[in-house]
Amino acid sequence: MRNPSRLAAEFLAKGRSDSCPVIDMHGHLGPFQGIYFPNPSPEEMLQTMDRAGVRLVVSSSHASLVDTRRGNRLMAEVIARWPTRFRGYWTINPNYHRRITEELKAFAQSRGFVGFKFHPDHHRYPVTGPRYEPALRYADEHGLLILSHTWGESRFSAPGMLAGLAEKYPHAAFLMGHSGYGEFEKAIEAAREHMNLYLELTAAYRVNGLIEWMTREAGSAKVVFGTDLPWFDPHYGIGCILFAKITDEDRRNILHRNAERLLRLEQGSRTPAA
DSSP states (O other): OOOHHHHHHHOOOOOOOOSOOEEEEEESOOBTBOOOOOSSSSHHHHHHHHHHHHEEEEEEEGGGGGGHHHHHHHHHHHHSSSSEEEEEEEOOOOGGGGGGHHHHHHHTOOEEEEEEEEEEHHTOOOOSSGHHHHHHHHHHHHOEEEEEETTTTTTTTOHHHHHHHHHTTTSEEEEEEEETTOOOHHHHHHHHTTTEEEEOOTTTTSSSTHHHHHHHHHGGGEOOOOOOOOSHHHHHHHHHHTSSSSHHHHIIIIIIIIIHHHHGGGGTOSSOOO
């Protein structure tokens, strides 16, 4: 059956769309131990983004998962060099919780960061634990984004845990990285019930019918595009959205409008709206 989407036709003809910019809300930066990436440097990432029509990526560096001081500094350097193409998440490591006050001060003095990145499963610490509270309070006070890795039935990052945080901190905007992979029903329910909680598509778009399910139950205004670049090529994720059985208005919401609203790009602000 022929896809009636005008956006799909434009992407198929050109490999990208001039009328529908793409904003990737879940990126990384640099090499990662134990895996080969063909395009981990910012220069190589930009080449990939240009091929796929990705206007902007919001990233955290892989290095920051281990050494937040070094990794967040590397991210800041990339943002300073390419301020129109990169925004950043400031990574918080709860295993070095005595540093978090210092990290928040450094964050406040840095430009181009829109909020915080939590990876509870990597750090083996629950997202609801008290060591995250200073960053959560700060994000709530300043209306920032929090991108948290989530995974189904995880004791560190299950969707229900993010739902509780969204209720407790209503002025922060929470992105469920991977949409609670494996517990999609709970993630969709949580996004539907909490205005400041969003489904993020990295890896999840590979599940047949999931984009339609999210759009039908939570609404396309609660779904944001992400790829884990350089882990996954954006063309694949874009294609999954273009050929999902949703409208072009839904596709625009997912590919750029929701991100533009969260990042307040039209206002030129560094902070997102909750």
